[in-house]
Every structure is written in C-alpha cells, then in structure tokens.
Amino acid sequence: MIRVKLIAWSSANGLDPRRLVVLAVKTSTGDVRKKGIEHYLLRYPDKDVSSWVIKAVDFPNVFEHITFTFMIEGISRVTSHQLVRHRIASYTQESQRYSQVPQEYVIPKTISDSSFKDEFKRIVELSFSLYEKMVKAGIPYEDARYILPQAVTTNLLMTVNLRELIHIACLRLSPKAQWEIRELVRLMIKEASKVIPELPEIISRTCGFEVSL
Numbered sequence: 001m002i003r004v005k006l007i008a009w010s011s012a013n014g015l016d017p018r019r020l021v022v023l024a025v026k027t028s029t030g031d032v033r034k035k036g037i038e039h040y041l042l043r044y045p046d047k048d049v050s051s052w053v054i055k056a057v058d059f060p061n062v063f064e065h066i067t068f069t070f071m072i073e074g075i076s077r078v079t080s081h082q083l084v085r086h087r088i089a090s091y092t093q094e095s096q097r098y099s100q101v102p103q104e105y106v107i108p109k110t111i112s113d114s115s116f117k118d119e120f121k122r123i124v125e126l127s128f129s130l131y132e133k134m135v136k137a138g139i140p141y142e143d144a145r146y147i148l149p150q151a152v153t154t155n156l157l158m159t160v161n162l163r164e165l166i167h168i169a170c171l172r173l174s175p176k177a178q179w180e181i182r183e184l185v186r187l188m189i190k191e192a193s194k195v196i197p198e199l200p201e202i203i204s205r206t207c208g209f210e211v212s213l
Contacts (some may be wrong), residue, residue, distance in 0.1 A: 021049075170207035
C-alpha cells in the first residue's frame with residue numbers, strides 16, 4: 001500500500017509558504033522596493049495571497065521558490081523507475097546494495113483479478129526464496145538482488161519544487177499514466193495541498209483537467 005507523507009516544505013521563517021510566491025511576484029514588479037519585504041511576508045492580506053498564487057499560473061517560474069520533501073513508502077520498483085525520470089528533483093532511495101530486501105511486493109489489480117494471480121505470487125515468492133538462500137550463503141546483497149522482480153516495494157525521500165510538482169501532476173495524473181504512479185502523485189498532491197490549498201485549482205488551470213483528491 002502506497003504511503004506518502006509531506007515532511008518538510010520551504011517557508012519564510014515559518015510563515016505561510018505561499019507568501020514566497022507573492023514576494024517573488026512583487027519583486028518582479030518592483031513593489032518590494034516601495035513597501036519592503038516584511039509587508040508581503042507579514043502584512044499582505046491573506047485573500048490577496050491566495051489570489052496571487054492562482055494568478056501565478058501565468059508566470060510559473062515564481063512557483064520554483066517553494067519546495068516540498070515527501071517520504072514515499074510502499075511503491076514498486078516499476079513506479080520508482082518512472083518517478084526518478086523527473087530530473088528536476090532530488091531523490092534518496094532505499095538501497096538494495098546495503099540492506100536485505102523484505103518480502104513485500106505489489107500485485108496489479110488486473111493480475112489479482114485474473115486467473116494468473118496464484119502463479120504470479122508463486123513465482124515472485126520463489127524469487128524471494130532464492131534471494132534469501134543466496135544472502136544466507138554469503139552472496140552480497142548487491143548481487144543477490146538480481147533475482148528480485150520489479151514488483152518488489154521500495155521507499156524513498158523526494159524533494160521537488162512546486163513548479164516541477166505541477167508538471168509531474170500534468171503528466172502522471174493523466175489517464176494515460178500507469179495506475180500506480182497516478183495514485184502516488186494523487187497522494188503527493190493531497191499532502192502538498194495541506195500547505196497550498198489552491199494547488200488542485202492551479203493544476204486544473206495548468207493541465208486542463210479536474211483534480212480529484
């Protein structure tokens with residue numbers, strides 16, 4: 001089961017991170033010169049902050065000043081391989097070289113609902129059995145892992161800025177994306193929306209489809 005937790009995000013000294021977007025906009029327009037940094041970080045009306053965050057869809061570079069760090073657990077290696085193709089992000093993934101891989105794996109619903117379920121499980125568990133035998137015999141983790149299926153689960157820490165997160169959402173919430181990464185990104189957006197509540201609307205305006213969390 002996929003688990004996603006937002007564990008850190010950028011903010012201005014603990015303030016609402018959306019104010020960084022406003023500060024970036026007002027820096028660009030020259031208003032910071034007139035009213036100062038503190039005005040936009042401390043005194044600018046909340047309703048105007050929300051309005052500017054939505055308007056920033058038209059100049060998305062200002063979204064790059066907000067970053068999120070997610071702990072992602074229980075995804076398959078199939079999905080982690082897709083996720084790390086998004087290069088404007090930082091990843092630290094659970095190593096299969098330095099620790100033994102637990103017998104946890106993902107079964108796609110199309111397989112679990114089919115006549116292939118039992119055979120799928122048998123072969124995956126046979127692979128794990130051989131893996132564990134090799135490890136106990138002294139084969140290094142990094143070599144024994146060659147027998148493991150892509151269904152095996154993995155955990156990772158991911159840091160990404162808001163602009164790239166929106167881009168990822170446009171690609172991975174699409175019906176054309178695979179089911180597991182769609183669910184992963186949906187959960188990421190749900191977590192990020194706790195600090196940027198306008199995010200579903202921003203994604204809808206940017207990507208051209210409604211976001212259901």
